[in-house]
Amino acid sequence: MLLNLSLLGLFAGSVLADGAAIVSATDEIAASNTKLGKTVASWDGGLFGTLPIVVESAKLLIKINEAISIAQDSAPLNAIEAITIAQSTQNLAGGVETTLGNVVDAKPKFDKLLLSPVILLNLKQEKSATDKFSAAVVEKVPKSLKGAAETLVGRIGTAFNDAIATYS
Numbered sequence: 510m511l512l513n514l515s516l517l518g519l520f521a522g523s524v525l526a527d528g529a530a531i532v533s534a535t536d537e538i539a540a541s542n543t544k545l546g547k548t549v550a551s552w553d554g555g556l557f558g559t560l561p562i563v564v565e566s567a568k569l570l571i572k573i574n575e576a577i578s579i580a581q582d583s584a585p586l587n588a589i590e591a592i593t594i595a596q597s598t599q600n601l602a603g604g605v606e607t608t609l610g611n612v613v614d615a616k617p618k619f620d621k622l623l624l625s626p627v628i629l630l631n632l633k634q635e636k637s638a639t640d641k642f643s644a645a646v647v648e649k650v651p652k653s654l655k656g657a658a659e660t661l662v663g664r665i666g667t668a669f670n671d672a673i674a675t676y677s
Contacts, residue, residue: 527583528590531646534576535597538642539604541569546608554618566631573638580645591650595661598646602664605639609672616675629676636669 545565552558586594612628619625643662650658 528586528593530579531583531594532597534579535594535601538572538576539601541572542604542608545569546611549611549615552615556622559624570635570638573642577642577645580642583649586649588651588654591654594646598661602661605665606668609668613672613675625676632669632673632676639665
């Protein structure tokens with residue numbers, strides 16, 4: 510009986526670690542997204558100023574792809590973990606809306622440099638990766654909270670769709 514309780518403790522610890530890992534990955538995406546948003550917002554419209562944008566965008570895509578693996582490898586979440594992840598996701602959604610707003614506002618500058626098609630391609634890649642990450646997380650959420658989780662990640666999808674429509 511003592512062995513069974515010890516094993517139960519091990520499994521509970523690993524599930525908590527999975528929830529914590531998803532929160533950590535989400536927070537890393539949020540930090541990378543914020544940095545990209547600030548880089549775009551402060552860009553003067555010059556060609557050489559696009560290099561930091563490209564670098565930050567690539568870093569963000571890497572973070573999202575890393576997070577996909579973390580979420581896919583995670584065990585199903587309990588309600589407390591799902592709520593904690595929801596808080597991180599809510600913060601991320603607000604940041605994504607701000608960053609994509611900055612990208613939309615910068616479109617005339619990208620147009621001037623004939624870079625808008627590149628930005629469109631990048632937006633589509635980031636949306637695809639974000640959709641995969643969102644689906645992997647929602648899959649792990651308890652059934653009773655899936656609707657709320659889908660609504661939360663829906664904000665991010667809407668922001669991407671709006672930005673993509675602007676660049677299309």
